Amino acid sequence: MKEVSAAEITAKVAELCIRACTVLPPDVVAAMESARDLEESALGREVLSRLLENARLAADESIPMCQDTGLAVVFVEMGEDVRVNDGHLRDAIAEGVREGYERGYLRKSVVHSPLNRCNTGDNTPPVICTEIVPGETLKITVAAKGAGSENMSRLKMMAPADGEAAVKQFVRETVERAGASACPPVVVGVGLGGSFEQCALIAKKALLRPLHDSGPHPEAAKLEAELLDAINSTGIGPMGVGGRITALAVKVETAPCHIASMPVAVNLQCHAARHAEHTWE
Ligand code: SF4
Numbered sequence: 001m002k003e004v005s006a007a008e009i010t011a012k013v014a015e016l017c018i019r020a021c022t023v024l025p026p027d028v029v030a031a032m033e034s035a036r037d038l039e040e041s042a043l044g045r046e047v048l049s050r051l052l053e054n055a056r057l058a059a060d061e062s063i064p065m066c067q068d069t070g071l072a073v074v075f076v077e078m079g080e081d082v083r084v085n086d087g088h089l090r091d092a093i094a095e096g097v098r099e100g101y102e103r104g105y106l107r108k109s110v111v112h113s114p115l116n117r118c119n120t121g122d123n124t125p126p127v128i129c130t131e132i133v134p135g136e137t138l139k140i141t142v143a144a145k146g147a148g149s150e151n152m153s154r155l156k157m158m159a160p161a162d163g164e165a166a167v168k169q170f171v172r173e174t175v176e177r178a179g180a181s182a183c184p185p186v187v188v189g190v191g192l193g194g195s196f197e198q199c200a201l202i203a204k205k206a207l208l209r210p211l212h213d214s215g216p217h218p219e220a221a222k223l224e225a226e227l228l229d230a231i232n233s234t235g236i237g238p239m240g241v242g243g244r245i246t247a248l249a250v251k252v253e254t255a256p257c258h259i260a261s262m263p264v265a266v267n268l269q270c271h272a273a274r275h276a277e278h279t280w281e
Contacts, residue, residue, distance in 0.1 A: 002079065002136035004280050006087025009140070012278050013096025016142040017072060018104035020276040021064045024055045028187075028248070028273045031211045035185055035238070035245040044243025048185075051238070051271055062104075066272045069106035070144030072097045072126035073204065079135040082280070090128060093140070098122040109147070129201060141208060141277035149186060149270040152178035155200055158262040164223070167192065167264050172230045174266040175247065180240025183270035185248045187211065188231065190223075191265035194255035199263035206251035207269045220252040227252070238271075248273075 024032075029052070036048035058065035074093050084092065101108055101123040108123045154174045158166055171190055178186070191203030215221035227250040237243025248271070257263065 002082045002138070002280065003085050004082060004138055005085045006089070006092035009084065009089065009092040010096040010099065013074070013093050013140060013142060014100035014103060016140065016276040016278060017097055017100025017106065017144065018062075020142050020144045020274040021069045021104060021106050022062050023059045023276070024065060025273070025275065027211045028271075029055060031248040032185070032271065035248055039238065039243050039245050041237055041241070041243035043241045044237045044245060047238040047241055047243075048245070064104070064106055065274070066146060066270075067107060068109065068146040068148065069101070069123075070146045070274065071110060071150075072101075072123060073143045073145050074126045074128045075139075075141040075143070075205065075208065076128060076130040077133050077137070077139040078130060079133055079137045081136045082138045089130075093128055094124045094126060097124050097126045097142075106144075129205075136281075138280040139277060140279075141275055143204075143208065143275040146183075146270055146272060149178070149182040149268040152182045153203075153265070153267045155191075155196070155203075155263065155265040157196065158264055160260065160262045162262060167262075168223075168227060168230060170264055171227050171250075171266050172234070174268070175231050176234055176236070178268055179236055182268045183272070184236055184240060185238055185245050185271050187269040187273050188227065188247050188250040189265075189267040189269060190227070190250065190252045191263070191267070192220075192252060192254045193257035193261075194263060195257070195261075196263055198255055199265040200267070202253040202255055203265035203267040206253040207267060207273065208275055209251045211249040211273075215252050216254075220254055223252050224250045
């Protein structure tokens with residue numbers, strides 16, 4: 001049985017919040033650099049250069065790369081043989097978010113209720129998605145999800161007869177409707193299958209995959225390549241100024257679903273594709 005203290009989890013989550021908001025993961029930086037080299041529009045290239053410069057300054061000076069430091073979405077993979085000592089996992093994570101957003105001077109962006117709109121003042125509660133896995137490992141990933149791209153995300157319960165062409169159309173249309181509002185170049189997380197809620201969750205999880213990998217099986221990999229081509233033909237370009245690179249990557253995750261269903265979720269992630277993780281082994 002592996003034991004991890006609640007205090008240790010809090011300290012690490014605080015650090016992950018700060019790191020996620022200030023340091024862009026290396027695969028995202030690499031994708032932005034190759035996007036800048038591939039971009040055909042001069043203005044688009046200029047925008048990508050500025051975004052890269054912004055990311056470099058944020059990392060060097062430990063300041064947020066964007067004023068919207070997001071809702072903290074925390075993914076937990078908890079081994080069946082892991083025990084949290086001296087506290088509860090959810091409380092420890094929430095305290096880590098509270099500390100991280102305070103210490104890192106990160107904007108507090110959470111309201112108590114969608115109706116009263118009163119700020120909670122400490123960026124809690126986080127959204128926590130927990131998965132129980134075999135073994136003695138605890139992995140925590142913090143994703144700071146800004147509202148610009150999140151607001152442009154969509155889910156549709158399609159009929160199986162609609163087919164793959166309709167799925168592609170829905171994904172492309174979602175990116176087109178988002179335009180500059182999602183702060184492109186975007187990463188497009190697509191969930192295909194599952195139930196209503198599972199579909200949205202796998203679309204969000206897809207955003208955590210390394211940008212250079214390809215789908216978990218050949219069908220998904222093919223769909224990812226075709227969707228990326230389709231999206232990069234829209235001409236929206238970096239920050240909507242026009243150009244070739246509207247998306248850095250498309251990530252498709254699938255799940256078994258009901259014979260009469262075909263849910264499709266598109267979770268858009270802006271160029272500030274922020275996440276940081278830690279594993280206790
Ligand atoms: S969508 Fe992303 S880049 Fe745009 S304002 Fe929000 S967090 Fe910042």
